[in-house]
Amino acid sequence: MRLFAQRGYAAVSMRLIASEVGVQAGALYNYTPDKQGLLFSLMQSHMEDLLSARAARVTPDSPLAQLEDFTRFHIAFHLQRPDAVFVSYMELRSLDAQNFAAIETLRRRYEDELEQILQRGVQAGLFTVPDTKIATMAVIAMLTGVNTWYRTDGRLSAAEVGTIYWNMVRKAVAA
Amino acid sequence: MRLFAQRGYAAVSMRLIASEVGVQAGALYNYTPDKQGLLFSLMQSHMEDLLSARAARVTPDSPLAQLEDFTRFHIAFHLQRPDAVFVSYMELRSLDAQNFAAIETLRRRYEDELEQILQRGVQAGLFTVPDTKIATMAVIAMLTGVNTWYRTDGRLSAAEVGTIYWNMVRKAVAA
DNA sequence: GTCTATAGGACGATAGAC
DNA sequence: GTCTATCGTCCTATAGAC
Numbered sequence A, B: 001m002r003l004f005a006q007r008g009y010a011a012v013s014m015r016l017i018a019s020e021v022g023v024q025a026g027a028l029y030n031y032t033p034d035k036q037g038l039l040f041s042l043m044q045s046h047m048e049d050l051l052s053a054r055a056a057r058v059t060p061d062s063p064l065a066q067l068e069d070f071t072r073f074h075i076a077f078h079l080q081r082p083d084a085v086f087v088s089y090m091e092l093r094s095l096d097a098q099n100f101a102a103i104e105t106l107r108r109r110y111e112d113e114l115e116q117i118l119q120r121g122v123q124a125g126l127f128t129v130p131d132t133k134i135a136t137m138a139v140i141a142m143l144t145g146v147n148t149w150y151r152t153d154g155r156l157s158a159a160e161v162g163t164i165y166w167n168m169v170r171k172a173v174a175a
Numbered sequence C: 001g002t003c004t005a006t007a008g009g010a011c012g013a014t015a016g017a018c
Numbered sequence D: 001g002t003c004t005a006t007c008g009t010c011c012t013a014t015a016g017a018c
Helices: A002-007 A014-021 A025-030 A035-055 A063-079 A082-094 A097-123 A132-144 A158-173 B002-007 B014-021 B025-030 B035-055 B063-079 B082-094 B097-123 B132-144 B158-173
Strands: none
Touching: A002 A014, A002 A082, A014 A025, A035 A063, A035 A082, A035 A097, A063 A082, A063 A097, A063 A132, A063 A158, A082 A097, A097 A132, A132 A158, A132 B132, A132 B158, A158 B132, A158 B158, B002 B014, B002 B082, B014 B025, B035 B063, B035 B082, B035 B097, B063 B082, B063 B097, B063 B132, B063 B158, B082 B097, B097 B132, B132 B158
16 A cells, blocks of 8 residues: 555556565555556555445534544544555556446545545535535545645644644535 | 546556647657656646646735635636546656655645634634644645535536635634 | 566667658 | 557466475
């Protein structure tokens, strides 16, 4: 995942992967049918980790508290896996059609969780958004964007960033 | 730019580029010193187009109107060049150190324009943001995210999307 | 489950004719 | 400024020994 993130799928050879894990290239084929299968396996595991970590959280009562929980969860989870996040977005184009469809299904499932929170908040009169689908994409893009600038050795902890972004998200969707 | 966006820099061969423009591979070297130079030239032109298009706009008086103008400009400009936007973000890692630094300088210059708007708005008491640098990154990530879902043949025009996002940005930074 | 060796082909870049 | 031809290198994937 680290090599794919740093260099891109096409620029990483099986020889380089093998060298990083301390075997010869041929030995990798005992673990993956081919390079494409390896990329898919990494991306699928990442998406499944995301969905199960999300499912493991206790759902708060109100849509407002649910949105705060989603915001803090999303930032904390993604800041811990910058390589996986980068690869899972950038290398969608490197997947063959069937693998692409499988990853997109998982991604859609995650986005739906946020959209349902927004829909319930709108119905309860707590939120005002132009369109729940667009607001979903806007919030996720804003939150995932943390990965482009956050540095572990910077002045802010992941939890502090969560609070900062929660204030912006809260206001952006406020009634 | 289209080929790099669809397949990634490393996955595009000089032979493929040549075939798309109707020449043999060797002929390309009359136009670029090498493949790396071609990537850099494309990305540099994109960033310079962005900065000069931005500079060409008449600056409104108030920070609020400036922020609205920036929001609408950013969305309109980026929706017209999805391939260039994708490549300029994704292929930063494919640039050598010197070219990377040059592109980063141009990118920083663009981000600074938004940050200065936010700073003036905060000083005027119009905006309340946790940190102008973080708010800058959050707004740009949200706006650029439009490119991941917008379809030209969809129900919304680029201008309508601009209005939708302006409402979210306005609320997110509101005092 | 690892190794060495290699098949078979694509790669970036250049040389030299025209 | 384009072509053909090619250099030297690297690629994925497989075969077969151990």
